[in-house]
Amino acid sequence: MRADNDVAGASLILKPALDRISTEIDRQFDLLLKVPKDPRGPLYEAMRHAAIGGGKRLRPLLTVATAELFNVDRDRALRVATAIECIHVYSLIHDDLPAMDDDDLRRGKPTVHKAFDEATAILAGDSLHAMAFEILADEATSPDPFVRAELMLELARASGPSGMAGGQMMDLAAEHHVFDLPTVTRLQQLKTGALIAVSVEAGAILGRIQPEGRTALRGYARDIGLAFQIADDIIDEEGDEVLAGKALHKDAKAGKATFVSLLGIERARDQAAALVEQAVSHLHGYGREADVLRAVARYVIERDR
Template identity: 60%
Template sequence: MPRMSPQSRRLSEALAAAAAQVNAELDLLLQAGECPERRVHDAMRYATLDGGKRLRPFLVMQSASLFNVSPSSALRVAAALEMVHCYSLVHDDLPCMDDDDLRRGRPTCHKKFDEATALLAGDGLLTRAFEVLAGEATHCDPAVRCQLVGELAHAAGGQGMVGGQMVDLQAASLDMDVNDITRLQQMKTGRLISYGCEAGAILGKAASSLRLALKNYAREIGLAFQIADDILDVEGDAKQVGKALRKDAEAGKATFVSLLGIDRARAQAKMLADQACRHLEPFGDKADLLRSTALYIVERRT
């Protein structure tokens, strides 16, 4: 096993620590007592408290740290974002969408429970996320809370993740080039990643120039993340990745790898990671973990 560099070790430890904090916060925010609707709450917890990389919450917490935001505020926003991400996975896995049986190495929510419960669990996670963002405990300034709610709604809705999923469902029947795939993935994957980076700036009432720098960083790592996913779909091991692979090729969908080839796709991901790091120059050493995250995204095996 290759020896980890100090930077990689520091990032690994920071990711693990953030994931533990987010898991604990999700556990608190998704509590449910004995009641007739307990089944849907159990499904919501199953869909969220199952590990995962917790990359999006980590981005919230790291971007917030650049502006000395209260850790408790950042953690609530991080948990809310993860709820939205997990809701999207629950719905994406349904038979009417991607029809997947495995997620993060476990049966998907609809396989563990049933389709109707999984649908409601996704709905419950989405609405709970906005309830958390709107709560006074998230930030003392109502204007900040409103902006957090509005930006997440935009990122997750028809002009963001939901719209991207719609295009993805039609992708096999469309003649898509690299620009089309880039737009699709910026919507489906990139918008929530971008929100994770911008949320810290919103919480910290940062200057527009600094918020823009984080938005530009997020744009690059969002695309790099998807290219890395496409490479893993071709080269990865299903047991290690924790989900079914090579489904895009079987469905005849164009991907960055099918259009560029493995070597060019890998080079493109590395170039995007390098560009992302340059956008962090205004933050100096405080953004070192975000720089390491950009490199981790293109080198990950899960």
């Protein structure tokens, strides 16, 4: 009964939080991406197509919910959340390209290179990438330039070759090599874990928490990042393409090692659940103000896509 109550409690907290952040992030992108009346119009249309009206906005919620622990002004937290979502959306656009994962569908809509063309998709990704740093560098994000510089450093590291882009490169290599569990774990820590970690950490940076005060939050972020990826592998194995809004069963077709292929579906499920409990335990020092973060942790393995 306890577990059922937890899940019900989580969705009571989580649903409004997800709805609110989705509306807020859509509005931020709408304001940022006004379509100019010049030949750059389709570039902005493509960015809007990818950025507005889709996605769970989990990363922005992590940033805003963490910032809330430290009473950070919500508008500043939203700016940082939008910057991180710019990086996430750019990575999806480039990932979907024919030379990469070659996907036609994303969030239930045609991918950017399908709705527009490949060149526009490449430039839309590059533009969102630059905009992330433009948002963070602006003093509206924080009047303290140390805070801005630290946010930019962490986001650049999380998205570059020693983070997300490096993980994507390992993922490409996974088609030609049989990776073991430690290598798949490392791949996923870089590919998705680094950006999830910076989403949490950014909230603490905005709250002026020094690195030594972020240990518990880092542990939380690492655990939910890994749980999220294991859940993703389970969805890829047995999910519903309509619910997921994207093609599934791609890893198996490509012959890639995944948590499911390495652990089997039952052990993968157990492992994800254990990581979620561990993530929640990292938050023991926080009270009710961390309930959204606890709900997010449980949600990453409950979501249907």
